[in-house]
Amino acid sequence: MLNKVAVTIFLLVFGCLWLNAKDKKHPNVIFILVDDLGWKDISSFGSDFYQTPHVDDLASDGVMFTNAYSACTVCSPSRASIMTGKYPARLRCTDWIEGWKYPKAKLKVPDWTMYLDSNEVTLAEVFKNNGYKTIHIGKWHLGEEEKHWPENHGFDVNIGGWAKGSPNRNKKQGYNGYFPPFGNPRLTDCSDDEYLTERLANEACSFLEKNQEKPFFMNLWFYNVHTPLQATAEKVEKYKSLLTSENRQDNPVYAAMVEHMDDAVGKITEKLKDLELYENTIIIFTSDNGGLIGNGKQPVTNNYPLRSGKGDIYEGGVRVPLVIRVPGITSPGIIDSTSMIISPDFMPSLIKLAKLDVDRKVMRSFDGVDISPVLRNSSAKLGRNEIFWHYPHYHIEGATPYSSVRKGDWKLIHIMETDEYKLFNLKKDIGETTELSSKYPKKVQNLKRDMAKWKNRVDAQMPTSNPDYER
Numbered sequence: 001m002l003n004k005v006a007v008t009i010f011l012l013v014f015g016c017l018w019l020n021a022k023d024k025k026h027p028n029v030i031f032i033l034v035d036d037l038g039w040k041d042i043s044s045f046g047s048d049f050y051q052t053p054h055v056d057d058l059a060s061d062g063v064m065f066t067n068a069y070s071a072c073t074v075c076s077p078s079r080a081s082i083m084t085g086k087y088p089a090r091l092r093c094t095d096w097i098e099g100w101k102y103p104k105a106k107l108k109v110p111d112w113t114m115y116l117d118s119n120e121v122t123l124a125e126v127f128k129n130n131g132y133k134t135i136h137i138g139k140w141h142l143g144e145e146e147k148h149w150p151e152n153h154g155f156d157v158n159i160g161g162w163a164k165g166s167p168n169r170n171k172k173q174g175y176n177g178y179f180p181p182f183g184n185p186r187l188t189d190c191s192d193d194e195y196l197t198e199r200l201a202n203e204a205c206s207f208l209e210k211n212q213e214k215p216f217f218m219n220l221w222f223y224n225v226h227t228p229l230q231a232t233a234e235k236v237e238k239y240k241s242l243l244t245s246e247n248r249q250d251n252p253v254y255a256a257m258v259e260h261m262d263d264a265v266g267k268i269t270e271k272l273k274d275l276e277l278y279e280n281t282i283i284i285f286t287s288d289n290g291g292l293i294g295n296g297k298q299p300v301t302n303n304y305p306l307r308s309g310k311g312d313i314y315e316g317g318v319r320v321p322l323v324i325r326v327p328g329i330t331s332p333g334i335i336d337s338t339s340m341i342i343s344p345d346f347m348p349s350l351i352k353l354a355k356l357d358v359d360r361k362v363m364r365s366f367d368g369v370d371i372s373p374v375l376r377n378s379s380a381k382l383g384r385n386e387i388f389w390h391y392p393h394y395h396i397e398g399a400t401p402y403s404s405v406r407k408g409d410w411k412l413i414h415i416m417e418t419d420e421y422k423l424f425n426l427k428k429d430i431g432e433t434t435e436l437s438s439k440y441p442k443k444v445q446n447l448k449r450d451m452a453k454w455k456n457r458v459d460a461q462m463p464t465s466n467p468d469y470e471r
Contacts, residue, residue, distance in 0.1 A: 029283075125154030
């Protein structure tokens with residue numbers, strides 16, 4: 001009898017040690033993507049109006065990257081880039097799905113891909129192939145047809161991810177945006193006063209409670225802070241009372257939406273700690289593009305000191321907040337202001353950090369680079385010093401087709417309609433107020449050459465002269 005007890009104790013202890021060893025070998029991953037969140041929309045990134053204590057706590061517990069970028073100035077391309085490790089230009093998914101239509105514009109938009117191609121190997125698929133439970137929660141916006149939705153791209157579970165890029169606000173059908181009824185075929189309605197972002201956080205917590213024994217990969221892609229601008233009355237009133245004439249960011253409803261998102265982040269991190277999963281979970285927090293400025297009738301956010309916003313190639317449209325926490329690798333409180341990180345970097349980096357077994361051909365197909373060296377040491381160097389953008393489209397906020405390259409401190413923008421090149425030094429002029437192409441013609445030529453080589457490498461689609469152009 002004594003021997004049986006001893007054996008039982010041994011097996012229990014050994015089993016616990018084995019599970020811990022297994023957990024450490026295969027960390028969980030939560031990828032938090034906020035829709036349209038601007039670079040300065042987080043307190044720790046400089047907002048003096050929006051209150052984000054939970055994201056700030058995450059930032060103080062990990063690495064803040066102040067030089068991070070989305071792969072595009074609009075949502076769908078950046079999301080496709082995150083999921084594949086490739087530039088949108090290579091995927092030919094270069095605008096938000098369905099895109100703006102300008103049939104009489106000077107340039108004709110190419111025949112681009114309005115979905116995430118099923119032939120692409122996705123982040124979810126590589127995790128699933130390595131034994132992970134995979135779940136997508138929230139916005140997807142990578143294809144109209146169901147065959148392009150998350151459950152057909154490697155996710156075991158899909159909650160809330162479908163064709164639309166914003167909460168369903170079709171009032172004729174009775175749908176109400178961030179409040180029920182949601183009109184979302186992948187999200188059932190519950191209580192009448194339920195706020196969408198809170199609901200998604202609750203779904204994430206429920207998943208965590210039920211999936212503690214097996215490593216998981218979770219996309220938590222909020223619809224916040226995309227329009228329509230809606231928040232609970234209590235939070236809106238709070239920010240109305242805090243508003244002063246000195247605030248550049250001055251929309252109380254948007255501020256309340258940011259806080260709703262922050263509350264959701266806090267709920268998730270608290271649940272991870274309660275379940276003792278926090279110290280074995282990689283967390284990435286970022287945005288899919290720069291903040292939406294809006295217009296005089298409905299201002300949304302303010303990206304100052306950055307120029308412009310969502311849809312435009314200036315820094316306000318592409319520079320985004322980024323926080324990464326990797327237990328055992330990142331040190332708390334680090335601010336990295338030099339490393340240039342961009343959306344396609346996440347897939348090769350997570351494969352490395354989670355020690356996944358992935359086919360070499362897939363690894364060689366990435367445009368992104370492994371950023372794990374700078375997570376360990378912010379003074380480390382990445383395997384590249386150039387990043388690129390390509391948007392052969394027109395955007396409702398006023399942008400026309402463009403391409404751009406950033407190399408070191410220098411950024412070159414090509415405006416295709418006029419064949420104009422604009423040069424900026426971001427180290428000296430983060431607001432892109434002083435155009436330098438005439439002063440540094442050799443720098444322009446070098447960057448033009450780099451951009452042309454890159455376009456050729458990714459087989460970028462170009463707009464063409466439009467025979468239906470109306471001046």
